[in-house]
Amino acid sequence: MINKKIFIGGCDRSGTTLLASMLASSPRIATTPESQFKLNLLKLSNRRLPESETKKVLSRLFNDFRFKIWLEKPDFLETFKYKIKPGLSSKEILEEMVSSYCGEEPYCWIDHTPNNIQNVSFLKNVFPESSFIHIVRDGRAVAASVKPLPWGPNTTYHAATWWAYRVSFGCAAELAWPDKVYRVSYESLVNNPEDTLLSLCENLDIQYDSRMLSGSGFKLPSYTKKQHCHVGKSVKSTQVNLWKKRLSDRDIEIFEAKVGGLLSSFGYELLHDKRQLPKISERVKIHANELFYALINFARHRIRLRKLP
Template sequence: MPSDRPIFVIGCPRSGTTMLQLMLHSHPRIAVPPETRFVVPAYFSRRMYGDMRLAENRRRLATWIATGKNTKFRELGLDADEFVRAAMLGPGSFGSVIGMAFQCYAERFGKPRWGDKRPSYYRHVEMLLRMFPDAQFVHLIRDGRDCVASLKEMPWYRPDAIYAAANWAESIDFAKRYARKLPKDTYYQLRYEDLTADPETELKRLCDFLGEEYDPAMCEPWHIAEIAVPKHKVWHSNTHGEVTTAHSGKWVTKLEPWEIALCEAVLGDRLVAHGYELSGAPKPDRRHVAAFKEAYHRRRLSRLRKYNRDRLTRLREPGPIAALLTEGQRRLAGLPRQRDRELIPR
């Protein structure tokens, strides 16, 4: 039976996750929208909306998703009223309302399976599994020096190269944790450099993991960039061209000597573990190393504070969290199989 499991693309920012999003969206059975930015905020605010077994509460949550100032729902190209109605008629769980937005998006393209892409999801895999217990995760890893160099050039990235290095280190540490902890049919890693060097081979392997047949259109993601990449995101201009290896190794000229020295000192073991060669840069300034450690520590403390707050929220959750939209989700909840299209009104 064809899979209907949700797919989440994760990784450090500027790892090529938008390119991978387009590759997956090019598959005839999979729809992956631009970043929506409502999943994480909605989850951490879930107590505000009450028990999702009540249709009125589903309406309130769906209305916020569809009309919230920062949710990016408009980039899905969906009718807000139709989505709210579908959420109200759908299953009574928090994850079902969230997942309904993506399911409606997939139906817009006539596809039976959906995914979602946001790099920072690498910090929220356990949260996503609470909402979508049958989800699959694809973690794209890129040379940390290239990620740092690329982040420095982004108009939306305010921190410096030191903080960018801490960001990449954190994503790699999570990758190590998930590779050890999650089932092999749930978590998958691939390298940006391998994907751009031999897209067909890497995408065939990825499709095997996802339980899908490979489709050659996946190797030509630029054909749908006009549809699936918002025009205002000019930093994704490379996705409108052919897949290329030209963007690998740019750190050599984009990073300053002190930044290369720092990256290879503090990220060296992680880089080597993922097949990246070091240049033999000299030792970095102690001040830069100390600043990296402080940035990494601050990120960890912030994450722990949010995790501890959420543990308290779990003790007082007003209703069921797990989605009931896919066959796997319904099976895990002990529910019978659903009829075709019973969740989306015509």
């Protein structure tokens, strides 16, 4: 049985992966690839499954493309199949999956699936002993990061709503379970990693290790390696404000016009005193761009899927 479980989530995928890789640089702490599939697995039931149901569960699991990302780890699937016996619950199947991936049962498992923060209530009921970390990052930086990617919004206008929707889940979880959900600022993690990690480890009741500063505790799957190119490297503080160069002045104004109050509540400085939402002509162009990128992203996603095991 894994003693500690820490679920990291938030709207910034780079931040969740970076923090997981930092914490997992310490011995007996391990992280695994994103596991969106675990929600469907855990919702089945917590009762022990007979052989027929176990086979159905595994069949659905093996056909999930997110699970296939895990298959890059040598010998993982063979070890996992060997451990799965009739009579296990869905929760136990997940734990066997984690220990198979890690090569041994870690003292602490860290799951950095972004939508964890949207499912705190459910995960807390399944794993009452677990802790949660809510990664918060300047929404304008998140918009600049996510726009070129084949998932998520591809315009700043829609990225503002997307960011606000997701951080609201984290804020609600912090209020509901203040002794279980801890907020970490991406900017603090990059600008002041040692103090941030020391404070976080104290809250999580895990031992701080100076090796965490290297951020090399997780080998990225090829599926996500390109978008997390800074993980395992020294992240420079100058990268925190790159969004100011990547977004146009009008994009920044639109983002601040939509969710400026929320940005300010997190302590982020607004660049525009006067902020105007898109005019009708701008909105038509924005929605046309989203439709265009939706088609392009569908094709890009299909191409990436073909590269999976």
